[in-house]
Each structure stands twice: as structure tokens, then as C-alpha cells.
Amino acid sequence: MRRRSALQWLGSSLVLTLGPHQLAWGAGIVAVRLWPAPDYTRITIESDAALQATPHFLADPPRVALDLEGIELAPMLQQLTGKVRPDDPNVAAIRVGQHAARVVRVVVDLKRPINPQVFQLSPVAAFQHRLVLDLFPAQARDPLDELIAQRLRELDAAPNPEPASASTGNAGFKGSAAEGVTPPTRAPDPLGELIARLPAEGSPVTAGLGTIRLPPPPAANAATATARPAPPAAPTAAPVLTQRPAITPPVQPVPATAAAPARPRVTHGSTGGRSDRxxxxxxxxxxxxxxxxxxxxxxxxxxxxxxxxxxxxxxxxxxxxxxxxxxxxxxxxxxxxxxxxxxxxxxxxxxxxxxxxxxxxxxxxxxxxxxxxxxxxxxxxxxxxxxxxxxxxxxxxxxxxxxxxxxxxxxxxxxxxxxxxxxxxxxxxxxxxxxxxxxxxxxxxxxxxxxxxxxxxxxxxxxxxxxxxxxxxxxxxxxxxxxxxxxxxxxxxxxxxxxxxxxxxxxxxxxxxxx
Known part of the structure; x- marks a missing residue:
């Protein structure tokens, strides 16, 4: 009993002799990480105890401030400033400083308007407590728009291909696991060929996936509108869009003496009325x-x-x-x-x-x-x-x-x-x-x-x-x-x-x- 009492007295005396710089305030920072991505950017602050964080969202200029309470500025937190990459689509810079006594402020300068989310994660697997800041763009990108625009750029950049054979299939796609597969560098493009052979703007063409129409672009002025030749008469019965690919009827090629009409130029985000399966x-x-x-x-x-x-x-x-x-x-x-x-x-x-x-x-x-x-x-x-x-x-x-x-x-x-x-x-x-x-x-x-x-x-x-x-x-x-x-x-x-x-x-x- 005398030994236990002596140890308790010694421990109490030791704590009283420590100054504020020797005492451990709140949680200790274990690691900081930054994950930039096209869809969002994530900032993670990992600590050995749950952090008390107060977020502040400012719109002009766009930035997010996190006040971490109960801790002192540590070198681990300062490493956040050097983790920002120039190609990060959302974060421009990060600043860390001692905002007040036992309050560290982390300021994230943003490149565009952001919808931020701040939440805590409990320890799991190899991770301890994590404070997460997710930065989502206010205007999310449209991945389908990007896929279509990428395909249209390929169609515009590629020269008019040779006529495709009836057995498009996947000819040339051969090989074994041992020798690997060598896909063609550019497969035939029946859709691009079909578009290049259209006799005039606005004419319907059956391509097995339904009716493809190229609506005439709006005239730049009245002079160009009157100078444009009248399109040929549309057929009396347009093919009906089916739910499954139908047998493709033969497309009459443009005579060799006649120059094929130039493929209309399409800007990003618009198909110009073209369809592609x-x-x-x-x-x-x-x-x-x-x-x-x-x-x-x-x-x-x-x-x-x-x-x-x-x-x-x-x-x-x-x-x-x-x-x-x-x-x-x-x-x-x-x-x-x-x-x-x-x-x-x-x-x-x-x-x-x-x-x-x-x-x-x-x-x-x-x-x-x-x-x-x-x-x-x-x-x-x-x-x-x-x-x-x-x-x-x-x-x-x-x-x-x-x-x-x-x-x-x-x-x-x-x-x-x-x-x-x-x-x-x-x-x-x-x-x-x-x-x-x-x-x-x-x-x-x-x-x-x-x-x-x-x-x-x-x-x-x-x-x-x-x-x-x-x-x-x-x-x-x-x-x-x-x-x-x-x-x-x-x-x-x-x-x-x-x-x-x-x-x-x-x-x-x-x-x-x-x-």
C-alpha cells in the first residue's frame, strides 16, 4: 500500500511540474492524405483519437476552412501544403496555421465552386480515426456526353474509310493466349462511311438501328439560306425504329464522278443530329x-x-x-x-x-x-x-x-x-x-x-x-x-x-x- 501511494503521489507531482508545451493536447495526427480525381477530391486527416472539427464554407473566392479544436500545429499537418498537385481539378492550394490557442485552421483554396462534405470515420482495418473532407464540383461532369464527344472527334478526324464488307464481324481478331491478341489499329467504321455517303442533308437512311437523319444546320444569314440548294424529296414512308438490329438494306453509293459531301463539323457536346450505336x-x-x-x-x-x-x-x-x-x-x-x-x-x-x-x-x-x-x-x-x-x-x-x-x-x-x-x-x-x-x-x-x-x-x-x-x-x-x-x-x-x-x-x- 505504501508503494502504491508513493507512485500516485509521484505521478501527481510530475503532472504539476509539466508546462503546457509538454502536455499532450487532444488527438495526435498520424497521417494526412490527399486524393485528387476527376469526380471529386478527398482530403483525409488520420489521428489516434477523434478530431473535433468545425467547417466554414466561403463562396467568394471559393474555399473551405476547417478548425481543428484541441490540438497544436504539428509538422504532420503542415505536410498537407506540399501534397497539392498542379493537375488537381478542384484544389488550388492548402494553408495550415495556428488560428487560436489549441485551434489549428486548415484552409483549402478551390479552383471552382464546390459542394463539400465533412464526416468522421471510425477505426477500421489498418486505419485509426479519420476526418474526411470530400470536395465535389457544384456542376458534375457528364460522362455520357464525354463518350459521345470522343466518338464524334474520331469520326471528324478520320478520313473517309473504304466501304466495309458485308461480314463486318470481328475479322482479324484472332490469336491465342500464348501469342496475345493484336486488335486492328482502326477497325472499319460503317457509320462514318454511311454518313459520308449521305446524298444531302435531312435525308433518312436505314442503318439497322433505326432511322438516321441529318437535320440541316441553321443558316448563318439570309443570303446563305437562299443560296442553299433544296434537299431532295423525302420518301413517302420512313423506316420504323426497331428494338433489335434489323437486316441492313443496301445503300446506294454516290457515283464516282460526284464528290461526296463534306462531313459536317461537330463541336463538343453536340452530335449534330448524328446517331451512332x-x-x-x-x-x-x-x-x-x-x-x-x-x-x-x-x-x-x-x-x-x-x-x-x-x-x-x-x-x-x-x-x-x-x-x-x-x-x-x-x-x-x-x-x-x-x-x-x-x-x-x-x-x-x-x-x-x-x-x-x-x-x-x-x-x-x-x-x-x-x-x-x-x-x-x-x-x-x-x-x-x-x-x-x-x-x-x-x-x-x-x-x-x-x-x-x-x-x-x-x-x-x-x-x-x-x-x-x-x-x-x-x-x-x-x-x-x-x-x-x-x-x-x-x-x-x-x-x-x-x-x-x-x-x-x-x-x-x-x-x-x-x-x-x-x-x-x-x-x-x-x-x-x-x-x-x-x-x-x-x-x-x-x-x-x-x-x-x-x-x-x-x-x-x-x-x-x-x-
């Missing part, structure tokens, strides 16, 4: 930003290797056509930043994707499991315990990456799950079977069949969706393969072969994408 493939690199995904025994991060494979797949998709339809890839993330699972689904639906492919790298507690897998959504539980475990692990990405619970759209999530019809799952199983066969040509399969489980990222009700586990990153041998550029290329080739084979046997529904 794009097959949009939503490519979803898993994890990112705060969420590294699985980490191999050699330190390889899942978020890095799946982004590399996804970019290779994107480049291949953008050089490919199937049955005359142009393929266009849309990336749910194209950098090292976090995208919530529900936002990945929303992005794919926003661009009216025809297929959703989520790319991941598998992991397990032991290094023995190996091989590739393909998963689709299930409404009635997982097809195996391993599939359920995998779905639980992938669905936990929001907890690690950090989601603002106040912004969670639980009603929307329930609606998406309820609307996941049998038709969508059946389509996903069809493309999954094809994809599994092609991936099996690259390496070993973990399971010989497509697995099903309740993956949150596969819940788009109107888009065939699949999740590909490329290999087990927890297996040392397969981790080395994942880092190998040759394996990454072969895996991207196999995915492209699966996509092409699926659309060759399953023509897409007619869909007009116009701005």
Missing part, C-alpha cells in the same frame, strides 16, 4: 485511394495491378468493333482514388453501359489457393461458402475506403437489389461463361464454373455485370504473375475475347445515345 463497356478497377484492397506477401497492392490491367483492357476495347458496332470503354476510376460501390453502379447506368466488368485480385488467409474466378450476382444466396466469403470481403470496401453515412442512399440500394431481375442475371451468366472460358486459356481456373453471390457492385438492374478475380494475390507465385506486364497483357486479351464473343452471339438492344 456505341457498345459501352464499363470497366471497374476494384478498390483505390484509401482502400488498397488485398496486399500480397511481396507488398503488391490489389488496387494498383487491377488498374493496370483495366487500362490495358480499355485500350483494346477502344480499338475494337463487333458486327459493325463501335466498342467504347468507360472507366469507373482511372487513377488512385476511392469510388464507393453504389457510385460505381450509378456511373455505369449513367453512361447506359451494355456490360459491366469489375476487375479484382483474389486473396485468402493462406498462400495455397490459386487461379482465376468469375462471379455474377445472386438473389438467393451464394453458390458456395467461398463465394459468400469473397462477396463479404469485397462489399466491405466501403468501410475501408470511407463512405459518408449521411449520403448513403439505402432506399436506392434496396431498389437496385429488388429490381435485379432474372433476365439480368441470366445475361450475366451467359457472358460469365464465355469470359471464364477465355480466361482459362491464360492460366489456371480456381473454379470450373461461374460463381454467384450478393456483390454490391453487380446490382445494376439493367446491365449484365460480372466480377473477375484475375488471380490470388495472396499466392506468392501468382503475385509475381500479377506484376508481370506479359501476364497483364494476356489477361486483358482474354477479357476482350470474352467481350467480343458475347456480343457476337448476343446482339445488343437498339439504343440511341445522343446529347
Amino acid at each position: 456505341l457498345l459501352v463497356i464499363a470497366i471497374d478497377p476494384g478498390h483505390g485511394g484509401e482502400d488498397p484492397g488485398a496486399i500480397g506477401p511481396g507488398g503488391t497492392r490489389e488496387k494498383d495491378v487491377v488498374l493496370s490491367i483495366s487500362r490495358l483492357l480499355r485500350d483494346r476495347v477502344n480499338r475494337t468493333q463487333v458486327n459493325g458496332h463501335t466498342l467504347r470503354a468507360f472507366m469507373t476510376r482511372d487513377g488512385d482514388y476511392f469510388v464507393p460501390l453504389r457510385v460505381r453502379v450509378q456511373k455505369a447506368r449513367r453512361v447506359q453501359a451494355d456490360l459491366f466488368v469489375s476487375v479484382h485480385a483474389d486473396a485468402f488467409f493462406t498462400p495455397r489457393p490459386r487461379g482465376s474466378s468469375v462471379f455474377v450476382l445472386s438473389e438467393r444466396g451464394a453458390t458456395s461458402a467461398a463465394a459468400q466469403w469473397m462477396a463479404d470481403r469485397e462489399n466491405a470496401a466501403d468501410q475501408v475506403g470511407g463512405v459518408n453515412l449521411r449520403e448513403q442512399e439505402s432506399v436506392l440500394q434496396r431498389t437496385l437489389l429488388d429490381m435485379s431481375t432474372t433476365a439480368q442475371i441470366n445475361d450475366s451468366l451467359r457472358v460469365g461463361d464465355v469470359m471464364l472460358r477465355e480466361i482459362g486459356r491464360v492460366g489456371r481456373l480456381h473454379k470450373p464454373r461461374v460463381e454467384q453471390a450478393g456483390f454490391a457492385v453487380l446490382r445494376a438492374p439493367d446491365i449484365p455485370s460480372l466480377l473477375i478475380e484475375t488471380t490470388f494475390i495472396s499466392n506468392p507465385e501468382e503475385e509475381r504473375r500479377l506484376r508481370d506486364p506479359r501476364f497483364q497483357n494476356h489477361m486483358a486479351d482474354a477479357m476482350l475475347r470474352g467481350i467480343v464473343a458475347y456480343f457476337e452471339g448476343n446482339p445488343p438492344l437498339a439504343r440511341r445515345r445522343e446529347v
Whole structure:
């Protein structure tokens, strides 16, 4: 008892002799991170205890100020000022200073009007307490507009192609997993050829996807309006837009002696009335930003290797056509930043994707499991315990990456799950079977069949969706393969072969994408 009393007295005396600079005020800053992205910029302040933060939003000039209470200015916080990148679309600069006694102010100067969100994250995985500042542009970009504008720029920049043969298909798309696939640098463009051969403005042309019309552009002045020749008379009965691609009637070519009319120039954000059936493939690199995904025994991060494979797949998709339809890839993330699972689904639906492919790298507690897998959504539980475990692990990405619970759209999530019809799952199983066969040509399969489980990222009700586990990153041998550029290329080739084979046997529904 005498020893305990002496220790208590000594501790009390020691505290009384410490000055304010020796006392620990509030939380200690562990790390600061900044994640710029086209859709939003995230700033994270990690600490060993929850921070008390008071935000201030100022509009002119646009900036956000965070008052962190109960702490002193630390060198770790000052590192935020050097983390701003010149290409950050939202943040211009960050300033940190001691605003008052035990109050540190962080000021974020913005490049454009922003809708900010500030929220706290409890400790999870390797993270301690996190204070998150998400900076969303007040005017969000339109990804569908960007896809269409990109296609129109290609049509305007490319010379008039040679007439396409009747068997457009995917001729020239050959090769094995060993030798890789060499897609054509520029596939024939029947739509561009058709537009170039239009006899005059305003004439209808049947192209299997419905009626394409080029409305005459507005006249610059009265003189040009009167000087323009009258267009030929329209046919008495225009073809009717069908729900499925119809047989394309022959298009009468322009005589060789007559010069083909110049293709009208189209500015960004406008199609000029032109229609083009794009097959949009939503490519979803898993994890990112705060969420590294699985980490191999050699330190390889899942978020890095799946982004590399996804970019290779994107480049291949953008050089490919199937049955005359142009393929266009849309990336749910194209950098090292976090995208919530529900936002990945929303992005794919926003661009009216025809297929959703989520790319991941598998992991397990032991290094023995190996091989590739393909998963689709299930409404009635997982097809195996391993599939359920995998779905639980992938669905936990929001907890690690950090989601603002106040912004969670639980009603929307329930609606998406309820609307996941049998038709969508059946389509996903069809493309999954094809994809599994092609991936099996690259390496070993973990399971010989497509697995099903309740993956949150596969819940788009109107888009065939699949999740590909490329290999087990927890297996040392397969981790080395994942880092190998040759394996990454072969895996991207196999995915492209699966996509092409699926659309060759399953023509897409007619869909007009116009701005």
C-alpha cells in the first residue's frame, strides 16, 4: 500500500511540474492524405483519437476552412501544403496555421465552386480515426456526353474509310493466349462511311438501328439560306425504329464522278443530329485511394495491378468493333482514388453501359489457393461458402475506403437489389461463361464454373455485370504473375475475347445515345 501511494503521489507531482508545451493536447495526427480525381477530391486527416472539427464554407473566392479544436500545429499537418498537385481539378492550394490557442485552421483554396462534405470515420482495418473532407464540383461532369464527344472527334478526324464488307464481324481478331491478341489499329467504321455517303442533308437512311437523319444546320444569314440548294424529296414512308438490329438494306453509293459531301463539323457536346450505336463497356478497377484492397506477401497492392490491367483492357476495347458496332470503354476510376460501390453502379447506368466488368485480385488467409474466378450476382444466396466469403470481403470496401453515412442512399440500394431481375442475371451468366472460358486459356481456373453471390457492385438492374478475380494475390507465385506486364497483357486479351464473343452471339438492344 505504501508503494502504491508513493507512485500516485509521484505521478501527481510530475503532472504539476509539466508546462503546457509538454502536455499532450487532444488527438495526435498520424497521417494526412490527399486524393485528387476527376469526380471529386478527398482530403483525409488520420489521428489516434477523434478530431473535433468545425467547417466554414466561403463562396467568394471559393474555399473551405476547417478548425481543428484541441490540438497544436504539428509538422504532420503542415505536410498537407506540399501534397497539392498542379493537375488537381478542384484544389488550388492548402494553408495550415495556428488560428487560436489549441485551434489549428486548415484552409483549402478551390479552383471552382464546390459542394463539400465533412464526416468522421471510425477505426477500421489498418486505419485509426479519420476526418474526411470530400470536395465535389457544384456542376458534375457528364460522362455520357464525354463518350459521345470522343466518338464524334474520331469520326471528324478520320478520313473517309473504304466501304466495309458485308461480314463486318470481328475479322482479324484472332490469336491465342500464348501469342496475345493484336486488335486492328482502326477497325472499319460503317457509320462514318454511311454518313459520308449521305446524298444531302435531312435525308433518312436505314442503318439497322433505326432511322438516321441529318437535320440541316441553321443558316448563318439570309443570303446563305437562299443560296442553299433544296434537299431532295423525302420518301413517302420512313423506316420504323426497331428494338433489335434489323437486316441492313443496301445503300446506294454516290457515283464516282460526284464528290461526296463534306462531313459536317461537330463541336463538343453536340452530335449534330448524328446517331451512332456505341457498345459501352464499363470497366471497374476494384478498390483505390484509401482502400488498397488485398496486399500480397511481396507488398503488391490489389488496387494498383487491377488498374493496370483495366487500362490495358480499355485500350483494346477502344480499338475494337463487333458486327459493325463501335466498342467504347468507360472507366469507373482511372487513377488512385476511392469510388464507393453504389457510385460505381450509378456511373455505369449513367453512361447506359451494355456490360459491366469489375476487375479484382483474389486473396485468402493462406498462400495455397490459386487461379482465376468469375462471379455474377445472386438473389438467393451464394453458390458456395467461398463465394459468400469473397462477396463479404469485397462489399466491405466501403468501410475501408470511407463512405459518408449521411449520403448513403439505402432506399436506392434496396431498389437496385429488388429490381435485379432474372433476365439480368441470366445475361450475366451467359457472358460469365464465355469470359471464364477465355480466361482459362491464360492460366489456371480456381473454379470450373461461374460463381454467384450478393456483390454490391453487380446490382445494376439493367446491365449484365460480372466480377473477375484475375488471380490470388495472396499466392506468392501468382503475385509475381500479377506484376508481370506479359501476364497483364494476356489477361486483358482474354477479357476482350470474352467481350467480343458475347456480343457476337448476343446482339445488343437498339439504343440511341445522343446529347
